[in-house]
Amino acid sequence: MPGQTTAIKNGTQLKKEVTALSVSLGLQAREEVKVGRRLWGAVRSIDVVISDPKTSKALGIECKAQSAGGSTEEKIPATIQDIGAWPIPGIVVFAGAGFSQNMRAYLHSTGRAVALEDLRSYLELFFGLASTK
Numbered sequence: 001m002p003g004q005t006t007a008i009k010n011g012t013q014l015k016k017e018v019t020a021l022s023v024s025l026g027l028q029a030r031e032e033v034k035v036g037r038r039l040w041g042a043v044r045s046i047d048v049v050i051s052d053p054k055t056s057k058a059l060g061i062e063c064k065a066q067s068a069g070g071s072t073e074e075k076i077p078a079t080i081q082d083i084g085a086w087p088i089p090g091i092v093v094f095a096g097a098g099f100s101q102n103m104r105a106y107l108h109s110t111g112r113a114v115a116l117e118d119l120r121s122y123l124e125l126f127f128g129l130a131s132t133k
Contacts, residue, residue, distance in 0.1 A: 007067065007096070007097070008065045008067070008095040008096055008116065009065070009067050009096075010065050010067070011047070011063050011064065011065045013065065014063040014064070014065040014093065014095050014116065015031055015047050015048055015063045017095075017116065018047075018048045018050075018061055018063060018093055018116075018119065019031060019048055021119060021120060021123070022048070022050045022123065025120070025123055025124070025127075025129055026053075026129070027050050027051065027052055027053075027123070027127065028050065028051045028052075028053055029048055029049070029050050029051075030048070030049050030051075031047065031048055032045050032046075032047065033045060033046045033048075033049045033060075035060075035086060035087060036085075038082070038085075044082070044085070044086075046060040046061070046062065046086060046090065047060075047061055047062050047063045048060070048061040048063065049061070049088070050123070050127075052127045055127075055128075057126075057127060058088045058089075059088065059089055059090065059091065059123075059126055059127075060083070060086050060088050060089065060090035060091075061090065061091055061092075061093050062079050062082075062083065062090065062091070062092045062093070063092075063093050063094075064076065064079065064092055064093070064094045064095075065094070065095050065096045066094075066096040066097075066098030066099050067096045067097060067098050068097070068098045073098075073099060073100065073103045076092070076103060076106070076107065077106075079092055080092065080110050080112050080113070083112055090112070091112050091113060091114055091122075092107065092110075092112060092113040092114070093113075093114055093115075093116055093119055094107055094113060094114075094115060094116065095115065095116035095117075
């Protein structure tokens with residue numbers, strides 16, 4: 001996967017990795033796609049929207065990175081819930097050593113989260129692409 005040799009340090013770097021991986025699979029990727037407003041009026045945006053130009057199938061991705069313990073974990077449950085309001089299917093892609101084992105277990109249990117190292121195979125399955133491995 002592009003950039004796999006360096007550890008993800010922040011959400012911006014993770015978005016770039018997700019975008020690069022998507023493009024390498026022949027998919028289109030757009031960052032910071034606006035999709036309406038949240039309950040309190042804030043603009044809702046999806047970090048990365050990936051689509052297959054052949055089928056128009058789309059997937060939204062919220063990117064969460066945490067290199068050390070911190071507040072990113074506290075926002076995860078609300079993020080998972082917010083994905084349900086998107087007009088397309090969506091997942092959280094997470095990376096970084098700062099996520100606790102409990103949060104990693106929670107993320108996997110939702111069925112709406114994928115670790116960065118598993119994203120390639122997830123995208124291949126979701127979009128019906130031939131495996132590149």
